[in-house]
Amino acid sequence: MFFRHFSSLLIGLSFASASLPAFAYEAGDWLIRGRVITVQPQDHSGTLHINDADTHLAGVKVDNDTVPELDITYMLTRHWGLELILGFSEHTVTGEKNWQALGDVIDSKVLPPTLTFQYHFRPDAAIRPYVGAGINYTYFFDSKVPNASPLAQSGDEVSLDSSWGLAVQAGMDVALGADWFVNLDVKYLDIDTTAYFKNTSVGRAKINAEIDPLVWGVGIGRRF
Secondary structure, eight states: OHHHHHHHHHHHHHHHGGGSOOOOOOTTOEEEEEEEEEEEOOOEEOEEEETTEEEEEEOEEEOOEEEEEEEEEEESSSSEEEEEEEOOEEEEEEEOGGGGGGOEEEEEEEEOOEEEEEEESOTTSSEEEEEEEEEEEEEEEEEEOOTTSTTOOTTOEEEEOOEEEEEEEEEEEEESSSSEEEEEEEEEEOOEEEEEEEEETTEEEEEEEEOOOEEEEEEEEEEO
């Protein structure tokens, strides 16, 4: 559903912008965007260990979340820029496959500041595609075992390792006038973590997870 709306919006903006006046990016410009993003984890997990023993039970999935995001781009030249994205999302981790009976096992907030080095192909056009690559740091906070989980009991704890990984992106800015524009953007973030459980109904446990989300965004921006 989100992909169809994203594609339709992209086509509509392409036609609508054909009659708009072009505006040019210059070295030293700041581009400030507010986006609404949908974070879609492409998750894969390793086996569950309980009290240091491999249970050979595998499988977790991480749900999607749609949240606001702020991003800031500084144009080093007319074509090259640096973008920093700021925002956080909330996710629930659920057992699946042969771990499905455990249901929801983690609720956590995720802060993934990401810095990308971008190339803007057509800095003078009304439609300005770009690509970028860079680095992502992901910090997990306010993590907890849901009360309804079979793992839950008084005093239980869960923590997730922070993650460093690569980020790649593609997108476009579509002019709305001299300084305002609409932005469409998609990123892939390499996020790997290990979750550690303590004082649960099964004692200590851990599981590795590759989250690796696609992040789809649409928003509005202004050049300063």
